[in-house]
């Protein structure tokens with residue numbers, strides 16, 4: 001690759017929100033794997049014509065599921081899906097290629113049990129092109145729970161720090177706080193609130209979240225505690241999400257796939273299920289310590305996979321499909337099941353509308369990350385469609401007209417005219433997630449940044465524009481062009497180094 005060494009992207013329309021560039025014509029200079037200032041001596045730099053193209057940093061997926069036992073189980077549980085939709089649960093090799101061809105250059109797997117970290121790394125070593133990292137379910141272990149129960153945060157920090165070190169993790173994830181303890185004691189899938197003590201302990205899920213967030217902060221990890229709170233997918237769970245947000249008053253926390261946690265209602269009947277987004281957004285907008293990813297649902301076939309076995313079991317019962325559960329030394333697990341989201345399903349239509357409502361009513365795009373909780377809400381290949389729904393009101397209106405009539409009537413979506421701009425779409429897919437994940441060299445095109453760069457052809461059809469970048473560079477290497485993979489360099493694994 002002669003182009004990879006030293007080159008300049010000439011005359012592109014640059015979207016670089018971190019450096020306050022919103023659609024300005026600029027040249028981007030690259031030396032090796034880094035972006036540099038315009039050099040005094042330009043000999044030896046290859047010129048690449050970027051005139052007429054939109055230039056953005058490479059995409060950063062902050063919350064996805066691409067490796068580990070749950071993904072392997074997903075491939076096994078849905079073989080018919082694998083036949084009809086070959087990309088549904090892609091192999092690790094095609095995962096890297098598909099992400100890269102989409103303009104993404106960094107991905108995090110958001111739920112790896114510490115006991116399974118070595119396996120996940122083995123698998124991720126085969127994920128080409130992208131830089132990658134894992135969030136460890138480091139608080140599922142009984143010893144950590146016991147230390148948090150004693151309010152011995154030094155010991156908890158020692159254990160969590162050691163887990164991050166040996167598991168080569170990037171962040172700490174908690175999936176259904178206290179859930180593994182309830183699960184082990186036979187309380188599966190039923191509602192517990194944040195103030196129900198864990199079996200045999202005085203520790204409640206609320207105390208666990210509060211203490212664990214402070215432990216993560218004390219370890220100086222790049223990303224704050226990554227929180228998948230209790231009661232995922234259950235009617236009425238907006239209250240649990242609000243209580244979760246209140247728990248972190250002043251301490252940074254990232255809320256995962258909030259769409260799955262924003263429902264009104266007491267049971268699955270048509271009249272009570274609905275959107276609890278408004279009071280949640282109100283709290284979120286007023287609290288800068290919180291960031292979130294949405295976990296958007298899009299219609300079609302996919303596979304749900306979660307470290308929250310209880311939620312998976314509940315969903316499998318409710319939808320009457322087979323479900324697979326893994327326990328790992330009784331220290332964590334996962335649940336996996338196939339799912340088809342339908343426009344005419346009341347619940348699915350609500351989920352779709354609730355996710356969009358989050359994107360369109362949260363004020364600060366820097367604290368909101370585009371995700372589908374791949375593959376739970378939809379495949380990552382559906383991101384361009386989601387970007388069109390957010391950036392094109394007419395298209396969104398047409399889509400809303402096709403969903404279940406109750407949702408059409410009752411969702412606030414019908415009254416929302418906001419369209420995210422290209423700059424805002426750039427923030428929620430790269431600049432914001434890079435900043436929230438704690439990656440100062442990513443998500444921007446300033447001097448010293450990694451040369452992870454995506455060039456798009458401007459198109460009034462945003463889905464077409466974002467589905468097929470003209471060129472994608474990873475660490476200065478041209479890895480994809482017009483949907484074709486050009487090179488498959490090995491990306492790096494992102495490891496955090498906790499303070500001791």
Ligand SMILES: [Zn+2]
Nearest residue numbers: 063110257373
């Ligand atoms: Zn997830």
